[in-house]
Amino acid sequence: MGNAQAVEPKNTTVSDKVSMDELVALCKRRGFIFSASEIYGGINGFWDFGPLGVLLKNNLRDRWWNDMVIAPPIGPDGEPLQIMGVDSSIIQNPKAWVASGHVDTFNDPMVDCKLTKLRYRQDHLVAVVDERNGQIFAFYQEALEDKGTLKKLKKQAGTDELEKLKVIPFTAIPASDYGKVIGPDTDQKGTLTEPRKFNLMFKTYVGATATEDDIAYLRPETAQGIFLNYKNIVDNMRVRVPFGIAQVGKAFRNEVTPRNFIYRSREFEQMEMEWFCHPDEAKKWFEFWTDARKKWWEAVGVSPANLQLRPHDKDELSHYAKAGVGTVDVEYRFPFTAPGFGELEGIAHRCDFDLTQHEKHSGKKMEYFDDSVQPPRRFIPHVIEPAAGLTRGVLALLAEAYTADPSRPSQMYMKFKPSMAPVKAAVLPLLNKDGLPEIAQKLYYSMRTKFMTEYDAKGNIGKRYARHDEIGTPFCITIDTDTPKDQAVTIRFRDTMAQERVALDKIETFVQTALKE
Numbered sequence: 443m444g445n446a447q448a449v450e451p452k453n454t455t456v457s458d459k460v461s462m463d464e465l466v467a468l469c470k471r472r473g474f475i476f477s478a479s480e481i482y483g484g485i486n487g488f489w490d491f492g493p494l495g496v497l498l499k500n501n502l503r504d505r506w507w508n509d510m511v512i513a514p515p516i517g518p519d520g521e522p523l524q525i526m527g528v529d530s531s532i533i534q535n536p537k538a539w540v541a542s543g544h545v546d547t548f549n550d551p552m553v554d555c556k557l558t559k560l561r562y563r564q565d566h567l568v569a570v571v572d573e574r575n576g577q578i579f580a581f582y583q584e585a586l587e588d589k590g591t592l593k594k595l596k597k598q599a600g601t602d603e604l605e606k607l608k609v610i611p612f613t614a615i616p617a618s619d620y621g622k623v624i625g626p627d628t629d630q631k632g633t634l635t636e637p638r639k640f641n642l643m644f645k646t647y648v649g650a651t652a653t654e655d656d657i658a659y660l661r662p663e664t665a666q667g668i669f670l671n672y673k674n675i676v677d678n679m680r681v682r683v684p685f686g687i688a689q690v691g692k693a694f695r696n697e698v699t700p701r702n703f704i705y706r707s708r709e710f711e712q713m714e715m716e717w718f719c720h721p722d723e724a725k726k727w728f729e730f731w732t733d734a735r736k737k738w739w740e741a742v743g744v745s746p747a748n749l750q751l752r753p754h755d756k757d758e759l760s761h762y763a764k765a766g767v768g769t770v771d772v773e774y775r776f777p778f779t780a781p782g783f784g785e786l787e788g789i790a791h792r793c794d795f796d797l798t799q800h801e802k803h804s805g806k807k808m809e810y811f812d813d814s815v816q817p818p819r820r821f822i823p824h825v826i827e828p829a830a831g832l833t834r835g836v837l838a839l840l841a842e843a844y845t846a847d848p849s850r851p852s853q854m855y856m857k858f859k860p861s862m863a864p865v866k867a868a869v870l871p872l873l874n875k876d877g878l879p880e881i882a883q884k885l886y887y888s889m890r891t892k893f894m895t896e897y898d899a900k901g902n903i904g905k906r907y908a909r910h911d912e913i914g915t916p917f918c919i920t921i922d923t924d925t926p927k928d929q930a931v932t933i934r935f936r937d938t939m940a941q942e943r944v945a946l947d948k949i950e951t952f953v954q955t956a957l958k959e
């Protein structure tokens with residue numbers, strides 16, 4: 443009964459700031475994110491990014507690419523780091539996934555309910571134990587923050603005093619006690635099966651014959667595409683260890699229970715960088731990247747109060763990180779984890795695991811020859827890997843931006859950092875006459891070549907402001923009946939709603955300067 447805690451009923455199912463229901467509704471209403479195949483009833487674990495969502499996602503992706511590949515950080519010795527980009531195939535030779543360990547070990551433990559046919563991830567369930575009679579109730583951790591679940595629990599346990607029940611990880615329940623367990627979606631005992639391993643890789647067939655010999659996998663991480671190109675890059679690109687290889691792209695995992703909107707989906711995007719260094723320097727680089735990555739999330743607008751670094755416990759470490767200096771997660775306080783945190787990015791010391799495995803399985807030497815020291819040395823580099831979720835990053839930016847404000851017609855606004863905002867500026871002619879559209883269009887044609895600008899001439903101005911508050915446009919520029927006379931426009935600031943008069947020929951530079959902050 444280690445890690446036991448009392449059940450703490452909460453008044454709401456949401457973080458103090460925004461509920462997931464509100465966020466999901468806004469994402470749909472304003473064109474950020476839709477269910478994939480929505481007209482066919484959707485498909486669990488898959489999402490489509492709409493016009494606003496793709497702009498937001500690309501802004502985050504481009505910022506990462508810029509800060510990793512175009513202008514990587516300055517290293518601890520004051521020299522700029524060398525990081526190169528790749529864009530590898532999603533489907534690789536299936537032997538690569540045997541070598542990486544994914545065919546044998548990329549499994550999640552699942553339990554099935556024999557009655558409801560529902561499937562759960564054993565390590566995501568908690569057991570609520572009634573020590574008076576040994577009765578055990580299984581729930582997803584976050585369900586315990588739900589009023590309805592707590593009501594059901596009180597009824598099933600026959601008590602209002604939930605603090606008497608103990609919550610422990612479900613993995614701590616021995617299979618011999620499963621007979622005492624009431625599953626999350628039943629009232630009956632003993633309906634859950636013992637945990638079974640379920641491989642998360644999506645399989646497909648390459649070629650027309652579709653036999654067992656033609657099986658291939660959709661990549662479950664972008665990282666292996668980097669390791670597979672390590673030799674090409676060392677041999678052809680005149681790099682010296684330490685250096686990095688970066689990649690952004692889709693990854694696919696047949697998650698047992700995708701949930702929490704885009705947080706855990708079956709198709710998602712990662713931004714991964716493998717940093718190859720001498721084994722003796724792994725600790726130094728691990729600390730460097732941990733610090734750099736947390737600061738990066740702050741730089742894209744995530745408040746430090748909602749971020750934390752969490753070192754993995756020894757028993758949580760992946761097979762490749764066991765012998766290393768560790769793994770640290772950068773965690774964000776998502777609405778469904780609040781007041782707790784959920785993983786946004788992992789920084790792992792993968793040792794020489796991947797290169798050694800690929801050397802063994804491919805027969806190709808992965809050693810690096812270093813003649814910059816005397817005597818020259820040969821070694822297989824160790825790897826520090828900052829692996830971030832782009833899709834999860836978008837969710838963090840959305841949750842972070844959502845700001846309730848009852849004083850506005852929209853009741854809220856999206857406080858994106860201006861450089862991350864999908865639309866940077868809106869050009870709004872107050873009237874569709876008196877020469878205002880002509881001035882507005884001229885300004886729009888010029889601004890849209892510099893940054894994402896919308897021309898919005900429909901509806902009353904209050905409604906237009908409200909929509910731009912909802913999509914997080916930091917600057918609204920209104921061309922009014924005074925503009926033809928004074929050659930000035932009104933700029934409205936999203937966060938304060940303050941308005942300022944700025945000369946028409948200065949407004950573009952004004953916005954550009956503000957976007958740099």
Ligand code: GAP
Binds near residue numbers: 697707708829
């Ligand atoms: N190469 C190491 C690796 O893939 P990971 O912790 O499994 O490590 C890295 O994944 C990041 O990818 C996570 O921190 C998370 O942001 C994102 N991620 C992982 N699984 C995901 C899923 N099912 N849906 C959305 N994002 C996911």
